[in-house]
Amino acid sequence: MSIYENLLLNLENGILVITINRADKLNALNIDTIKEIKAAIQQVYDDPAVKGAIFTGAGEKAFVAGADISEISELSEVNARGFAERGQEVFSMIERCTKPVIAAVNGFALGGGCELAMACHMRVASEGARFGQPEVNLGLIPGYGGTQRLTQLIGKGKAMELMMTADMIGAGEAKALGLVNHVVPAVELMPKAMEIMNKILSKAPLAIGLVIDCVNAVYDKDEDGYQTEANSFARCCSSQDFIEGTNAFLEKRKPVFKGA
Ligand code: COA
Numbered sequence: 001m002s003i004y005e006n007l008l009l010n011l012e013n014g015i016l017v018i019t020i021n022r023a024d025k026l027n028a029l030n031i032d033t034i035k036e037i038k039a040a041i042q043q044v045y046d047d048p049a050v051k052g053a054i055f056t057g058a059g060e061k062a063f064v065a066g067a068d069i070s071e072i073s074e075l076s077e078v079n080a081r082g083f084a085e086r087g088q089e090v091f092s093m094i095e096r097c098t099k100p101v102i103a104a105v106n107g108f109a110l111g112g113g114c115e116l117a118m119a120c121h122m123r124v125a126s127e128g129a130r131f132g133q134p135e136v137n138l139g140l141i142p143g144y145g146g147t148q149r150l151t152q153l154i155g156k157g158k159a160m161e162l163m164m165t166a167d168m169i170g171a172g173e174a175k176a177l178g179l180v181n182h183v184v185p186a187v188e189l190m191p192k193a194m195e196i197m198n199k200i201l202s203k204a205p206l207a208i209g210l211v212i213d214c215v216n217a218v219y220d221k222d223e224d225g226y227q228t229e230a231n232s233f234a235r236c237c238s239s240q241d242f243i244e245g246t247n248a249f250l251e252k253r254k255p256v257f258k259g260a
Pocket residue numbers: 024025026028065066067068069070072108110111112134135137138140
């Protein structure tokens with residue numbers, strides 16, 4: 001029996017599709033769902049059969065319409081900090097995962113939903129997807145990393161505007177702002193996410209993981225990103241995949257990477 005009540009997991013050809021499955025609540029993230037996302041992303045870390053993951057939402061209407069407001073409404077100052085920190089921890093696990101994680105945004109990505117999408121390494125959206133951080137409508141602010149990641153992705157001025165006006169934007173504007181990598185018709189959403197994922201999975205896995213580490217280092221105040229890059233570059237050069245990749249180029253053939 002599945003340990004997941006609010007997620008559907010489907011592993012195919014090394015790609016774990018994680019579907020938030022509370023369609024009647026527009027896939028709102030209650031605390032149990034956050035716990036399940038933690039378990040699912042831990043599986044991505046631990047299971048050698050999983051090479052990458054794609055997050056999406058059940059149904060046609062929503063990716064995730066935010067944290068579950070019925071639970072949020074019960075929060076007090078005492079437990080709200082822990083609530084935010086636990087969500088932040090899970091979303092940081094997604095961001096720091098050294099296997100690629102893509103968000104396939106199939107509808108509303110609001111509040112915690114936009115934050116979940118932003119924690120992924122990149123985002124593909126359907127034409128009807130809508131993005132926003134509407135927390136100020138509730139007397140709140142984003143609490144799952146949104147103030148930080150939205151600013152990193154689209155810059156200070158636009159991030160301020162979206163978070164202070166609570167405006168929702170469409171997929172086209174999200175792409176123009178750099179929040180979304182690709183916008184496609186709804187039927188092409190998962191195929192496009194899979195296409196990108198398969199392209200990434202055809203590269204050297206160690207190098208992919210180190211790219212993720214190095215890009216994340218830009219946003220880590222305690223890390224010297226250039227040093228991280230130099231160390232990671234050196235690590236690549238000690239790998240078998242580096243020998244295979246360079247030999248394959250010189251021998252005019254496709255490389256066969258082993259992830260070592
Ligand atoms: N938390 C809990 N339940 C939510 C939810 C959320 N974030 N978002 C939607 N739902 C529930 C609704 O309460 C409703 O449940 P019900 O059928 O039991 O009444 C169901 O999902 C469908 O939502 P509904 O509002 O009827 O759909 P809509 O098409 O009229 O509106 C939205 C869609 C996304 C605009 C609207 O649901 C909304 O504004 N949601 C909240 C978004 C938000 O503020 N997110 C940040 C939270 S911090």
